[in-house]
Amino acid sequence: MLRFRTLGLVVTLLTILSIGGAVGWTGQEAPRYGGTFVYGAATEPDNLDPAVVFDTQAMRIMRNVAENLVNLGPDGEPQPGLAESWEISADGLTWIFHLRHGVKFHDGTPFNAEAVVFNFDRQMNPDNPYHQYGPWVWWEWMYSSIIKSVEAVDEYTVKIELKKPFTPLLAHLAISASGTILSPTAIRKWKGEIGLHPVGTGPFKFKEWVRGDHITLEAFDDYWGGRPYVDRIVIRFIPDNTVRAGALIKGEIDLMTDFSEPTYKTLIAEPSVTVILAPPLNISYLAMNTTKKPFDNILVRLAIQHAINKEELVSSLYGELGEVANGPIPSPEWAWHPGLKAYEYNPELAKALLAAAGYPDGFDTELWIASAPRGYNPVGPLLAETVQSYLAAVGINAKVVVMDYSALTPRVMNGEHEMTFFGWYGDDLDPDEFIYTFCHSSNAIPPANNLAFYKNDQVDELLDLAQRITDIDVRRELYLRAQEIVNAGAAWVWLNGIKQPYAITARVRNFRPNPVPWCLYLADIWLAE
């Protein structure tokens, strides 16, 4: 009896196993090597030398070709790159980086401390023979006020001395910008044209650039992190949104980004396409110039806060791609303050506040805005018209003044406006870049980025302290506190961020969008059959 039962059990087991074997276990697919991945880009970069251009497309491409001491990881945070480890001195002024051994550039040049120093020196040192090939836009804007010197201690150790303690530098060093290390041999060879033939240490080598048509990158077999899965990446330039979407649907390209709501709607309806939205690392705001009457009056500013229905505005203008902002620090950052008290939409309260301020019949003012759409405001001047109607409902007669972006920028930085719309994109997840730029009093001096010309000693102190402290939890506390004070000052209406949309075809595997929009790292993706 028992023997038959056992036999039956064994037979059943064997049957199950064989059926399972015939059907095939559909568990995790194994990554496949090979294939050509095509990215349809909306714009063509001008130059691929990361240090000389502010160009998202160039940064996206170069993230795959060249690396930094610290690289931007998949979560948007800096991780070991060409440096395996680092130490920061107690006073925050000396940073020691221990470099990775055995790394080579694509042209065979060995990577070492001399290469790092060479790359920084050409940007910092006017006597360097390659300094003339600037302008070193990133260095001058972001790094020159922080970094005093970069030296080689020995072949695999680099020492960076700072002018002042500055914790955000680590995140800034991960940007494809001044901190990106190109081959010194290639820089010496190509001089000012290095941007047309970049050579780095990254998982992909630069192969060719056919102007106006495409750029080709090839897998670098000897990459220290292991060969990437795909053989080749081709970046094709297709300026028109609709055509790009059509190319994606048809499978002529595998990935597209930088598209607007109408295209988004088309793509989510397509079964062969997957659309992923990354949270917004950008912000669109309305700044009230607190040096001009009546915006120096807190009651007037509070009235304007209550007059605008942000939820309604964001959903009607931007649809699913818009996300209401609540403060100067956008949601992907670790210092975002979800608990910030929002100003509820209450036009009656707004009118009462205006009356209390001495403006029972409202007042006249101007709303300045750029003529062309921006990434954080895809509808352009329509935003100003929308806010104008909210303000009109509480008695504020705002005239919309539309200006070319290049004319608007110097004027608002000079404080000529009463109210202006403006915005900002983030390059890394350190909150300093947003809140310090907008809210610190040192940026309220022309050319200002603090367009409300807001000055608060407490906020200054918190932001300065946050720059010096290295403990992330302490920094977060400081930024949360600073945001509460800024919020109470009501000098800006933080309107929205625009989510970064990505659309991929069915054969693309393991694509995870980076919260930082310039970072399009393609070494981890692979293509199914």
Add this chain to the structure above:
Amino acid sequence: MIPVILVVGTAVFLLIYLIPGDPAQAMLGPHATPEALEKLRRQLNLDKPWYIQYPLWLVRVFQGDLGISVKSKRPVLEEILNAFPHTIELVFLSLLLIAIPVGITLGVLASVKQHSLFDYVSTTLSVVGVSMPAFWLGLLLILLFSIHLKWFPIFGLLDTGVHLKVITHFYIIDALLTKNFSALGNYLFHMILPSVVLATIPLSYITRMTRSSMLDILRTEYINTARAKGLSELKVILKHALRNALIPVIIVSGTITGLLLGGAVLTETIFGLPGMGRLLVNAILERDFPLVQGCILIFAFSYNFINLITDIICQLIEPKGRYG
């Protein structure tokens, strides 16, 4: 031709002052430091008074130096030489292979069959063709023929992965020089939709121009004489009437060619073709003044050059009696 170029050149030079805002700031963007702005101003001679800048600029232009693009740091002339051939080829394919032959044929037929159904249909189509915006037609054709029917590729000069060694940037010439016939075929296949789109407006103009020109000629004494002499109708139409009727058509074609070279920008943008129209528009959007100035100068030069050629062709085919 030289005076025209000089006038255009002066206007182009003054362009940089007419744009609101500071040109250097416009070119470098909001992150630019004062040092970077000063450096760019010195590079572009913006710090010198205009009466010194202008002759400096003129001298450089006549030496063939159109400056350096602010954005890409490559010589403007090089950027133009990389892009212009693509526009020229597109215009060539549109005009010489589609608009002119088809337009003249349709125009002749319409004039011969005046007041027939054919005439009315072709006239209506001409009006529609002239009124249709190029980008709308382009998107429509892409939607229908590339996406739904999958007959044609959507964008670009070649399929991804098709390799062509680029020498002159004229892809037809380069393909023939390197005997790369598969690339040539692929390129011509890619150019079908863009050529059709770009040909629509010229086709309509040429059809109507030919038709009305032929109608005028066919009524003249000269033609009646030819008929009376007993020549076949075909010979009358083709050898005598058409030859005279073509002169205004050629003049119009010359103007159209000049306009198309600049006006191909919409077609180039829709189909992702790296031509000069797109180069100029991008340069304008990015405030790359040296590139903008260079492109406009070249457009003006080529427009004049084409008018010159048109005049010469008219002189050559001019019949015994002066027309007009």
